[in-house]
Amino acid sequence: MKIQAFLQKVLLLELWQGMWVTLKNQFRPHITVEYPKETVEFPPRFRGVPRLRKDPQTGEELCVSCLLCEAICPTECISIVSEKRPDGKGKQLISFTINYERCCFCGLCVDPCPTKPITAIYMSHDYEFAGFDRDSYVTAREELVDGKPVKIYTS
Amino acid sequence: MFRTEMMDINMGPQHPSTHGVLRLKLLLDGETVTDTDVLIGYLHRGVEKLCESKNYHMIEPYTDRLDYVAAMYENLGYVETVEKLMGITVPERAEYIRVITAELQRIASHLVWLGTHALDIGAMTVFFYCFREREILLDLFEAFCGARLTYNAYRIGGLPWDVPPGWTDRVRHFVKIFPGRQQEYDTLLTKNRIWLGRTKGVGILKAGDAIDFGVSGPCLRAAGVSYDVRKAHPYSVYDRFLFDIPTGENCDTYDRYLVRMEEMRQSLRIVQQALDGLPAGEVMGKVPKRIKPPVGEVYHTVEGPRGELGFYIVSQGEDKPYRMRFRSPSFVNLQALPHMVKGSLVADVVAVIGTLDIVLGDVDR
Amino acid sequence: MSDEIKPPSSPPGGAAGPGQTPAPPDAAPPAATAPPKPAAPAKVNLTAEVDSPVLRALKEKFPQAIQAVSFYAGEVSVLLDKDSLLPVCRFLKEDPALRLDYLSNLCGVDYPDREKRFEVVYHLFSISLSHRINLKIQLADQEPAPSVVTIWRTANWHEREAFDLLGIPFEGHPDLRRILLADEWQGHPLRKEYPTRGYDRDHMKLR
């Protein structure tokens, strides 16, 4: 017993044990990603900023200006202006803005949207929105549909 | 001999060990703490006031931001309170999924606690190990509801979505691998001489004092009181699962560590049972489009990772709550801090803050 | 908005009138005014009376202190006379058959339309016996409430918070000062007349 303890001390066995753990972990695959160059993969339900979309088949406007999303938004960041359609059926959008500065990514606006199953407003996978002035966060309808251009700050 | 002078030392609001913006005014005699004044409110956002001007749907995202380390529980407690207020029954499947996600959240929250607590005391490695497993959990939550911290995952009356395909298998996989991972933390800490020295006998809170101070959760159970809302007032479907309430004996920081470690194992047990018993069916119950509870008031509690999480809603028959009060466990538990650190060393204050497991968003609301 | 289903017996909002009628559930108007077809969610009778050992003991011991009793979703709320709060609390905590040793929550509610505008609610719980009761007292503006810190130490911060956010003074509190807001803060935000966005907050105008 004593010899064993002695050998353990002389041969620094415990140190090597620790080193072995370090060595093992050296060769494990990385779980981090080099962010600006590559990004992680998102699950389909990922909630980025809310955006608008058109009918993917016909290319028509989906939003029927029911204002339900505006009513439920807890931060009051959606504002919609609409008018009666000239043919008298329903309403059409004049403007639809979301203030991304205040959006809290809660996803509540998608729930009541009546144009099921493809809701007019949806949580996109966009999230890269660093900017220098606040006004650039007030996003108008065109940008909501086409997506905001992503500024690349790194080279 | 030497003459000592009492000295006021300010700790925080920006201090890495206070887990947020907590300020302590310590009155020191040498290195011994003789009195503590806890100053909070640096993160006060007036959520209770805000809720009075929001309708019942809109409040849920606000509850996320209270205890952002365990937002699932804030959601759960809130929706259950409104359901109780209106007498809504929730479909079985939704209840089971709620239990699964909530218990996973408890594990995730305890992992944050373990990692940061160990980091405060000086064990760096545990932090990385814990966050490795928490990452798996956050990925699961992200796949389930689309967010990693502020979930907004439930709705009044059920769930907005069913679980995504393949999700339950991923949870099963986690349940399988996690005991092995927990073994690693055990090896690193449970018999670690430094860990024992820093936690044994530190921050003693006896059962009588704990109850008097309103302390709940693992801090109360470590004092030997087996009080758990999940057993005392089973909410959701908790009465169908077998699990134990771990309790401690020595009322110190080390026992609180053991209790929380055991709680993670028990949570895993609940998740396993819920997965096995997961019924098929709808996930959204019958709920009116506009939530308008009748006149009345309800106080409902759930067992969060930090303790008893209470919600008090007064309804006047409008679509907004008349008064909303969050009884946050961190706020109440923090009150016991001056009592726990009295007579101990400054370095132990750090350990005691860690063991109370406070989240300042929850304290200040 | 589309098909709104009204829950039964929801009288027009606002406080339940001045004076008595403290607890809303009991004060609900008779069922005659309720819609004949109750909405789907409210199959259970939420305001049904429940049997509570604590209430029985209270009725026996302090019959004159109880001003009103209300039930909601299985919870019992007792409106007490302000002056008898401390003896009642002490009795509830110390009686071996009740042992309500855990003050779960304490908070104030503001009803500006009532004669006595503030209501302080105490949610009590017994850890060993697992029963609950809610106590309430009513206070006029600036009328001090008796502090229960001597009975449950946890009341300390709860009372400070009620003082901070609602401006209810607590008599006998050892250290009554603001807790969440800054010491020089003006007003009490949870009062109904306090605007949600605060006074003089022009620089914080939201866009």
Ligand code: SF4
């Ligand atoms: S995600 Fe939430 S905050 Fe953002 S626009 Fe939708 S409802 Fe409003």
Ligand code: SF4
């Ligand atoms: S809820 Fe949908 S359809 Fe209605 S206004 Fe919003 S985006 Fe348009």
